[in-house]
Amino acid sequence: DAGITQSPRHKVTETGTPVTLRCHQTENHRYMYWYRQDPGHGLRLIHYSYGVKDTDKGEVSDGYSVSRSKTEDFLLTLESATSSQTSVYFCAIGGQGAHNEQFFGPGTRLTVL
Amino acid sequence: SQQGEEDPQALSIQEGENATMNCSYKTSINNLQWYRQNSGRGLVHLILIRSNEREKHSGRLRVTLDTSKKSSSLLITASRAADTASYFCATDRSGNQFYFGTGTSLTVIP
Structure with missing residues (x-):
């Protein structure tokens, strides 16, 4: 794996509670991404970042916020978790340059009861 | 909405066959x-093909x-049991956002 970790790896929480997922990279990539993966939907982009404090929305950003105060860390926050946010969340880095490929973290399985 | 759609959704083949x-x-x-x-x-990234390439x-x-035709195909020759996985295509429109399909689940039977 390309120096990208996610924490926690598993989390169970209750509806209405705040949740923060962390993505940490050691590759010094400028671009970082948060996706969610659900059966029948593939991966859908939530938010991405193109630099420290520079973020933008993806196709399913409602109910999520992000922050990037350091190059290596990209945080995804669910301000008030809902059952529809039960999913597997993947962080990715890269996606730019000649090869354009993204490198994915191991994922976080989030269950909202 | 999804940018890419893969088909079939699931594929099961014998080891040594092409997928x-x-x-x-x-x-x-x-x-x-x-x-x-x-x-x-x-x-895990497998391969990239640019819009001006055909193969x-x-x-x-x-x-x-x-x-x-706005379509792509992935051929895996001489498949192995270790090729069992899900395969996704991803398209890049703006250069900043990537759109993934729903995936094809491949099972290679030893």
């Missing part, structure tokens, strides 16, 4: 990529792209 999966997309693209995902893991090879992988 072909297809991807269709909706709008013009800069490039198209294929990724692989083993159960419970993150995605690309990498080891046992062959990718074709037909921009007029």
Whole structure:
């Protein structure tokens, strides 16, 4: 794996509670991404970042916020978790340059009861 | 809405056979990529084909792209049990956002 970790790896929480997922990279990539993966939907982009404090929305950003105060860390926050946010969340880095490929973290399985 | 759609959704073949999966997309693209995902893991990049390319090879992988039909195919030759995984296509329109299909689940039977 390309120096990208996610924490926690598993989390169970209750509806209405705040949740923060962390993505940490050691590759010094400028671009970082948060996706969610659900059966029948593939991966859908939530938010991405193109630099420290520079973020933008993806196709399913409602109910999520992000922050990037350091190059290596990209945080995804669910301000008030809902059952529809039960999913597997993947962080990715890269996606730019000649090869354009993204490198994915191991994922976080989030269950909202 | 999903940019890419793969078919078939599931494919089961015998070891040694070839596996072909297809991807269709909706709008013009800069490039198209294929990724692989083993159960419970993150995605791993396999191959990229640019919009001005028609075919690309990498080891046992062959990718074709037909921009007029907005479709791509991934061929895995001489499949192995270790090729069992889900395969996703991803398209890059703006250069900043990637759109993944729903995936093809491949099972290679030893």
